[in-house]
Amino acid sequence: MFGDDIPSALLDEVLNVSQKQPPAPIAMDHVQNEANIMIGHLPQQQQQQQQQQLQQKQHDASSINKENFNYDDDDDMFGDDIPIEDLEEQLGMGRDISVPSGSGLPTINREGLDATLETKFETSDSCSNIKDTATGQRNNSRSRYQRFIIVATRLKGYMVDDSQRLERELLLVGEEHEQVTKAYLRQDWLHIRVAEGDAINIVFTNRNGHTKNNWIIDNEQNYLIHHPDHLISCTAVAESFFCLRKSVLQMTSKSISEVSEPLIHGAIIHETLQYCLKQKDFTTTAIQNAMKTIIKSTLDPLYVIGQDETTTYELLTPHITSIQTFGSIYVRQYPIPAATIKRDIGPSDTECSSLAIRDILDIEEHIWSPIYGLKGMIDATVEMILAPNNKVLTLPFELKTGRASRLISHRAQTILYTLLLGDRYDFDVNVGVLYYSKTNSLYMVPASQSEIRSLIIARNELSAAYQRQATALPPMIKNFHSCQYCTMNDACTLYHKTVESGSAMTSGLGQWFNDHTDHINDKAAIFYRQWIQLISLEEQDLDYLRKDIWNDSAKERELSDVSRT
Template identity: 60%
Template sequence: MTQQQPWIVDNTHNYLIHHPDILISCTAVAESFFCVRKSVLQQMSKQVHEFSEPLVSGDVIHRTLQYCLENNDFSAATIEQCMKNVICTHHMDSLYVLDMDESTLFDHLSPYIGGIMTFGSRYVSQTPNADATITRDVGPTANHETKAVAIRGVLDIEEHVWSPAYGLKGMVDATIELMLAPSNKILTIPFELKTGKTNRLITHRAQTVLYTLLLGDRYGLDIKCGALYYTKVNAFYMVPQLRSEIQSLLIARNDLATALQQRSNALPPMARNIHKCQYCAVSNACFTYHIAIEQGDVDSSGLGQWFTDHVEHLDDNCLTFFQHWIRLIGMEEHDLESLRKDIWTVDADERESAGKCFKDMVLKPQFNKVRPGGYWYTFARARSDDEQRSLTESHITPGDPMVISSMEGDLHLGMGFVVDVDRTTITISLSAPLRPRPVRSQEFDIENCQVFVKWRKLQLDGQQSNNAITYRLDKDEAAGGFQVMKTNIVNLMTKTSGVEDLDVARANLRRLIVDLEPPLFTLGDAGVSTYLHRDSVMHCLNSDQKAAMAKVLACQDYALILGMPGTGKTTTVAEIISMLVQQGKSVLLTAYTHNALDNLLCKLMEKGIDFLRLGNPDKFILVGDQYQLPPIVKDPEAQRNGFGESLFMMLSAKHPEAVVYLKYQYRMNRDIMQVSSQLFYDRKLRCGNDTVANKRIQYAHFPTAMANIHASSHSCADPCWLRDILDPR
């Protein structure tokens, strides 16, 4: 065995990355200096978007400045139009919650237009302006000899980078080329934009430093600094990459990775600081974990009455429920998270053989297009000899999440979902443009001129960037939505101080889901009976569907419609919604797939019903089929303990009186239906009418076709098995 040189990790050489395949966000690492527990909880759960005027305003300014940077246009007209577009495109839900209209928010933001124009005229140019100086009031500054800077170009906006080398991931606000004066060096560095106050400068500096590692890994550079800009005070900082700070940050990253690696749901200790904890965004999750998972109490929390106020409503049933489901989610999440690393640790040939990857793929530019809300890219085999292998033979199907990388090892050039896959091509929808590999310009010099091809500029000008890349397309099996599951359970347990209606709604949900109390129904409703006897309803609904309508319209909590295949679930729900709308009610409509939702909305449009994705949480309708394929569960213990059981199954088993069956189907004739009815549906399926029951396939040229088959056959058994199968008689 050949003797290798030793790897030295000390204060001056290299870094030790623990669990490198667990990618920790740079933001979480930076935040962990104040509370490691908070960072772990942020990684474990999906944070609910907060609605406040300062947060909304900050996001509008942030997106506007990014747009102006990307387009190199800081005119007042462009800034004004961009602000209006961002408000209408990204924040209509926020305005609804804040009870604010678009013009009011824009009026509030108008004073910032001048500041954005000033930033552009001062810092964005081909050579540094004299007034484009660096702020030096806090902390060490990179390039002490630098007097002024200029942002010469933008390589990317919101660059999403995965770096298994450092065990980090992050979304960089902008990747810029910065010229320094008087040296005239051009550096490629991360640019971090902040619209708030500078009171969290330490955290922001740490985040910027970590981004230098990410971009250094992606662009093949030793990036020594990053830029940090505050819009409110027009402060432009150059943040150096100091080795001592990098060491501290990577130690913090390793601590987070170790905490996340544990299957026990154990968390770092609480901060026990009332002044910090009462303003923490994850305090509800923190307290619930402490009392339910860690068996803590008011004394161990160190937060006194404030802790008690947030958890005193949780009884033993709630604590047991939380413990049970958080444990099962953790088991399944651990098993699936371990699969993501296969994208960068397992060879593409092996992944493709397992049906989880397509290797050696190229773009078909003529099929690529921009659509509302996304970008569609179509890929095909790079080599003609590979085209014989059909893409449909894999385990990749429409709707699957995909990660796009290059065959040369450039990880995560894009992430999206499969739109369509056929024998020779696959189309993937991305929310952002597909990034190419970083390509150095002809004038590139690693010391003095770190200039790359501006692929985004080419795209904006309607030109094609260099797409001579072969890609590997990997199914992202770790995208299981476990963060959302944990967040939902935490929210179910949360008591929101000062929001009485929300607390009442959550208490009612705990009564129904945690305590499994029976749902309530009203007695006969004359209005319902009258509606069901209208001619339009009488002719389009069968007895089961009418019973389902009556059940739903009488429910106070929930009703369960168990509809087997082809039994008219969509038609029934459309009629229910029509009735509810006529009663002046609002309806929250959800579905597992966009296709199912679109089918229902089409029926509502035919009825002339307007719809908006807002609803009433006081009443919900669950529509499903408990006989359908159960969720795929990887962890055997999680499966044994009920993780494969849906909420629909759990409620229908506990309260059969809340269930209405739709058993009359309109898709299969009697003979075909009897097979599936006996095998899967406990012989409950019925044909909706005689036409459906007796329906047969009619072949226009059946006798001629059979004669031709027999004429070319050397021998054929009598009777002919093919005729017996195909003959509709």
């Protein structure tokens, strides 16, 4: 549906699977050794014939007129599929392949396909020493990860202490189509739903991991990023633990929720504290002037809730003291004993008794990370000094104006920001800072490997759900208490009634669901279904164009003559 998978019948045609005819000899120049090995097992006379055929196939493959191919662009909206001619070369089928027109694709020969893939998994070992062109030659950051396209996948067993475990073996081709290798998904990674044609990143926990040709991805080492070209918001990933459907809707629909006093006042306090951090000025006069200026720029939503600027300032005056207290305790050149850290599970490798924010490097730093498939806006990037070891760290600073009622999602968001910051500045960030202004509580949030693994798996699940959102959304959680206060409940209930043909009973929300959807008639439902599908197709085109920003080199973008500003 989204162009990420190679249709089984088309893959059958490409592989030319047949029970009666084995795969043709490999016809790629850079796997010539493998072809020689295969031919070497034949009698001498047949070897000469095979060598002649091999040379002829190489000549034919190089002279293929690509304009004769009639591929449907809609089958590859994201550009993640392997072009047929490149897949043909990688699999060793140097022959002209015609794609059947219409929908009458040939019936797949499952037994022959499995046999061919089995052969490919076995023979790929001889291709694993092909020159690696994606290990940092173009960019130093490539030493931390590699990008691949999945050619084939299968389940198999492996032994651990005399017991057999299950793993998923992936046959991969490098982004330059010059490297064939394998990866093995084990333990928590086994359940990720990957398919042929999907793009993935393998991020190495060991900086020397890129020097290998086969990788194990398990609970102890390495990460797999599925569909890395979809940059998922860190906030959406953190919220997906509570409701995956809400996170998908946030990526596709604009939230139209009623403004409230806590929401508006929290935003004013948030901006005021950020301004004081940036100016490093926490005097009473500076805080008052900043708050008054921000209130004047927020008059529209204030008038909606029936407040003028004078009333709002009077209500927010008590927060001036807490902001000033934060600045006097934590924003200093050196830590003081009062600058303590609140504990939940506590920092692991950065034990300290107190800290100080010595410098503010950036405010509202917006970072895209194609390595992890994430994006986010960090409230502040700060330089901290810890006591008593005087260790200096550059950390993400996440500011929350409410209480620590959603500490789990806030922690998850802060941990993901450590990945963004590490990618942005190319060094390891192992801890983040989470501050609650209402209680003046500051937490150090360690980015442990187990939590990063869980968050990346959640990110992969959200990305896969986004891939399917044109045809189906994740199910409703059917929790009346959570749903009635959800900011996406209008979009959620509308979709459930018009697209999923839902009712009060299937939604689990009873009469509340009817009260919010009774105005939708059949004509409106048809209109909504039509346009939501068209918008989904348009989003796919935008994603296809956006990913070229980081996948294409500067020279390639210049030659393409496409402006991206």
